[in-house]
Amino acid sequence: MQFGIFTVGDVTPDPTNGSTPSEHERIKAMVAIALKAEEVGLDVFATGEHHNPPFVPSSPTTMLGYIAAQTKRLILSTSTTLITTNDPVKIAEDFAMLQHLADGRVDLMLGRGNTGPVYPWFGQDIRQGIPLAIENYALLHQLWRTDVVDWEGQFRTPLQGFTSTPRPLEGVPPFVWHGSIRSPEIAEQAAYYGDGFFANNIFWPKDHFIRLIDLYRRRFAHYGHGTPEQAIVGLGGQVFLHKNSQDAVRQFRPYFDNAPVYGHGPSLEEFTEQTPxxxxxxxxxxxxxxxxxxxxxDYQRQLFLMDHAGLPLKTVLEQLDLLGAEVIPVLRREFAAARPAEVPDGPTHPALTARAAANNGSRPTRDFGHDTATAERTDADTKR
Structure with missing residues (x-):
């Protein structure tokens, strides 16, 4: 079981004093948070990708490369890489380069993001969001597994005899999570390739995410990757910690009440009852x-959001100290004790490399984007 944190990199005023960090301060704070995550024994740090205020992480691989140089164990990931508006060729190159620099401590989570205007900014049509996600990942998947690629699709110019460089470390691409909060098509896509599915269940009631994850598990087994219980699942969550709960509620309430996403909506008590x-x-x-x-x-990765809504860096670092010292050791022990032997661990580069060697380097080459039968089965399955 892998435990970590993810950030969306928002620049939000602190409602308790009205101060707002500069972009420079927020970027440096994200780095400090990542370094603290490794210090307290977490496994993963993941950053989002945004191209609009009030967010700063427009170049995740730049930030993760900088963090890689200052860490030894931490898996460096994304909490969204925009598969719809980034060129798959550039994703292939950037993350392979990062993989080499970090000695394999890299994976990524693909998603469509939550900002509609980003599509025209990068020359795309939001109405094509799902087809873009499907076609672009089909190309990315092939670029990492085929040395010379010929490609023709709907949304980009064709490729002829193209080789993305550098090639993945030891011939093994970074592990891919497909993140979604609402789209069964993305759960199907993750299942088809045998990739991970990440349900960032931080805003909606759990019943919605239970349906998405159950669909992913059934389809993972349908495509022959293992049993439903062996599917690779990640979950989001949010925490605010204090030694006693009364002080935690008192300190966090002004941040919750004024948060850009859920402030001025349900009460803190209602939100904690209905969400993680x-x-x-x-x-x-x-x-x-x-x-x-x-x-x-049983699932493989738990990521917590801890640095949003204007919380000052000092408070976030204190939260991480408590999380690492008093929460994660117990969770590791309890999850491990309950975990059946056949359920796989969280993905790492050494484990993926060993599996590739055991399979003599054989890899699936199917193209989800052109499997019309798959699309038809998805439709039928999601109506159940």
Whole structure:
């Protein structure tokens, strides 16, 4: 089981004093948070990708490369890489380069993002979001697994005899998670390739995500990658910690009440009841996180959002100290004790390399983007 944090890189005023960090301060704070994550024993740091204010992480691989040079163990990932508006060729090259620099400590989460105007900014049509995600990943998947690529699709110019460089480290591409909060087509895509599916269940009731994850598990088994229980699942979550729950609620309430996404909506108490948000003591975080397994089955990666809504860097670092010292060790022990032997661990480059060697380098070459039968089955399955 892998534990980590993810950031969306928002620049938000602190509602308790009105101060707003500069872009420079926020970028440096994200780096400090990543370094603290490794210091306290977390496994993963993931950054989002945005191209508009009030967010700063427009170039995830630049930031992750800088962090890679200052860390030894941390898996460096994204909490969204925009598969719809980035050129798959550039994704292939950038993440392969990062993979080499970080000695394999790299994976990525593909998604469509949450900002509609980003599509025309990069010359795309938001109405083609799902087809773009499907076709672009089909190309990315091939670029990492075929040395010389001939390609023709709907959304970019053809490729003839193209080789993306550098090639993936040891011939093994970075592991891919497909992230979605609403789209069964993306769960199907993840299942088809045998990739991971990440449900960032931080805003909506869990029943919605149970349906998405169950669909992914069924289809993962349908495509012959293993049993439903062996599918690779990641979950999001949100926590705010204090030694006692009363102080946690008191300190976090102004940030919650004024947060750009959910402020001035449901109360803190209503939101914590209906979503994974936990505001309380370390034991309360442990207890609620352990219930995720009851809802979603055994899973491989748990990422927490901890640095949003204007929380100052000092507070976030204190939160990470508590998380690393009092929460994660217990969660590791409890999840490991309950985990069946046949359920795989979280993906790492050494494990993927060993599996590729055991399979004599054989890799699937199917093209999801052109499998009309798959699309028809997806339609039927999602109506169940």
């Amino acid at each position: 948000l936990t505001v309380g003591s370390p034991q309360e975080v442990i207890d609620k996180t352990l219930t995720f397994r009851e809802s979603f089955g």
